[in-house]
Amino acid sequence: MSQPQIDFEKIKLQSDGTVKGYISTGFNEIVLNNPYFAAGGGLMLLGTGLALTRSGIVKSSGFIYRQLLVDLEIPSKDKSYLWFLEWMAKYKHRSSRHLSVETNVITHDNGAITTKFSLVPGPGKHLIRYKGAFMLVNRERSGKLLDMTSGTPFETVTLTTLYRDRNLFNELLSEAKSMALKLREGKTVIFTSWGPEWRPFGQPRSKRLLGSVILDKGIAENILNDVKDFLTSSDWYHRRGIPYRRGYLLYGPPGSGKTSFIQALAGELDYNICILNISENNLTDDRLNHLMNHIPNRSILLLEDVDAAFNKREQVNEQGYTNGVTFSGLLNALDGVASAEECITFMTTNHPEKLDSALMRPGRVDYKVLVNNATEYQVKKMFLRFYENEFDLCDQFLAKYRKLNLQNISTAQLQGLFVYNKRDPKAAIDMIETLQNPNTVF
Numbered sequence: 001m002s003q004p005q006i007d008f009e010k011i012k013l014q015s016d017g018t019v020k021g022y023i024s025t026g027f028n029e030i031v032l033n034n035p036y037f038a039a040g041g042g043l044m045l046l047g048t049g050l051a052l053t054r055s056g057i058v059k060s061s062g063f064i065y066r067q068l069l070v071d072l073e074i075p076s077k078d079k080s081y082l083w084f085l086e087w088m089a090k091y092k093h094r095s096s097r098h099l100s101v102e103t104n105v106i107t108h109d110n111g112a113i114t115t116k117f118s119l120v121p122g123p124g125k126h127l128i129r130y131k132g133a134f135m136l137v138n139r140e141r142s143g144k145l146l147d148m149t150s151g152t153p154f155e156t157v158t159l160t161t162l163y164r165d166r167n168l169f170n171e172l173l174s175e176a177k178s179m180a181l182k183l184r185e186g187k188t189v190i191f192t193s194w195g196p197e198w199r200p201f202g203q204p205r206s207k208r209l210l211g212s213v214i215l216d217k218g219i220a221e222n223i224l225n226d227v228k229d230f231l232t233s234s235d236w237y238h239r240r241g242i243p244y245r246r247g248y249l250l251y252g253p254p255g256s257g258k259t260s261f262i263q264a265l266a267g268e269l270d271y272n273i274c275i276l277n278i279s280e281n282n283l284t285d286d287r288l289n290h291l292m293n294h295i296p297n298r299s300i301l302l303l304e305d306v307d308a309a310f311n312k313r314e315q316v317n318e319q320g321y322t323n324g325v326t327f328s329g330l331l332n333a334l335d336g337v338a339s340a341e342e343c344i345t346f347m348t349t350n351h352p353e354k355l356d357s358a359l360m361r362p363g364r365v366d367y368k369v370l371v372n373n374a375t376e377y378q379v380k381k382m383f384l385r386f387y388e389n390e391f392d393l394c395d396q397f398l399a400k401y402r403k404l405n406l407q408n409i410s411t412a413q414l415q416g417l418f419v420y421n422k423r424d425p426k427a428a429i430d431m432i433e434t435l436q437n438p439n440t441v442f
């Protein structure tokens, strides 16, 4: 193939003699009039042009997408994730052909079990119409990652809608939230420890009314006022740099209503309860510490049988390891509870004499109260609660109670007697002697 010759003569003739003239004519001659160069250059230009257009289209479609559409990503770890799925399961204007089932097993108080299936949108894309706007819902599993605590795969739900409808996300989420909360309204959620985390224990329960736990005169009111006062003093604590927490100790014989009262109090305050049993064997100091620092919002921490931590030093199992929480572990965990939110800790014990004074120091226990066996005041109130308006029979009951000189009767025993004779107060009076034997099983 012959090389194209550069015609220097022609350049010289056509230029006007200046350097500029030489360069421009030279360029025309070498580049534009050269057939090889022109062909390659043309192709190159065409290629570049196409490439630019393509990336332009990609970029501008991305731009248009960003300008016109908005995404909202809800990862499965977020609280609103379940709320959203529940909401969507109930939402009518959706076109999901791909559903997955979630089975809820509900154990009723009488032991009966019912199951409920809710069909929630399965993984994949769904289109919904919410308040006039179309939304694309994409539920995706993220790879093979598993949430080790629940054994479920990590997922995300992405909602996409037009930019102008972005405000609807907020509305939708708050609707989902209030729908979920309505189901729990008037209920107390009990959390128990599950490995290193708190898990709801069973279904949320109906609140126990504060009036249904009958403590001796003034005790319940005083505790309630104290807790309410504490809950409204966050500024006071923060300004003085005092950790915003308060510890309560209820001590007294078994069956006097300590646990029941705390549950009713939680219901009254609209709080949930996190129950920890210190005497649980596989609860270690580390776990205790971790749990106490990760208490769900608006919850009362309830430590049952705190005395159990005090004789642990001697309790060594066959392998030579101590089981359960140690005394110092408990003290540290109580001190370590450092959350921005308020922290209310209730402790119960049947053996206050076993408690160490280190636990009793203010900051750990700020309020302690004896919840004792039934006083006459309580007997009367309980009788009238079970048998409304039976004032005469109540007097008879009390007279017999005094005559028998019944002592150390727990409110739980009284409840047992009244429950056994639900509709028959006279029978309760006749059976009053059974209270003398605390182990009576009706």
Ligand SMILES: Nc1ncnc2c1ncn2[C@@H]1O[C@H](COP(=O)(O)OP(=O)(O)OP(=O)(O)O)[C@@H](O)[C@H]1O
Pocket: 212, 213, 214, 215, 252, 253, 254, 255, 256, 257, 258, 259, 260, 261, 348, 349, 350, 411, 412, 413, 415
């Ligand atoms: N003061 C009370 N008023 C109403 N019910 C009570 C009262 N005390 C006990 N009960 C009833 O007795 C049962 C046991 O009460 P609860 O578990 O609250 O006792 P407790 O003081 O926590 O006992 P323990 O020290 O053994 O844990 C519950 O069913 C509760 O309804």
Ligand SMILES: [Mg+2]
Pocket: 258, 259, 260, 304, 348
């Ligand atoms: Mg109890």
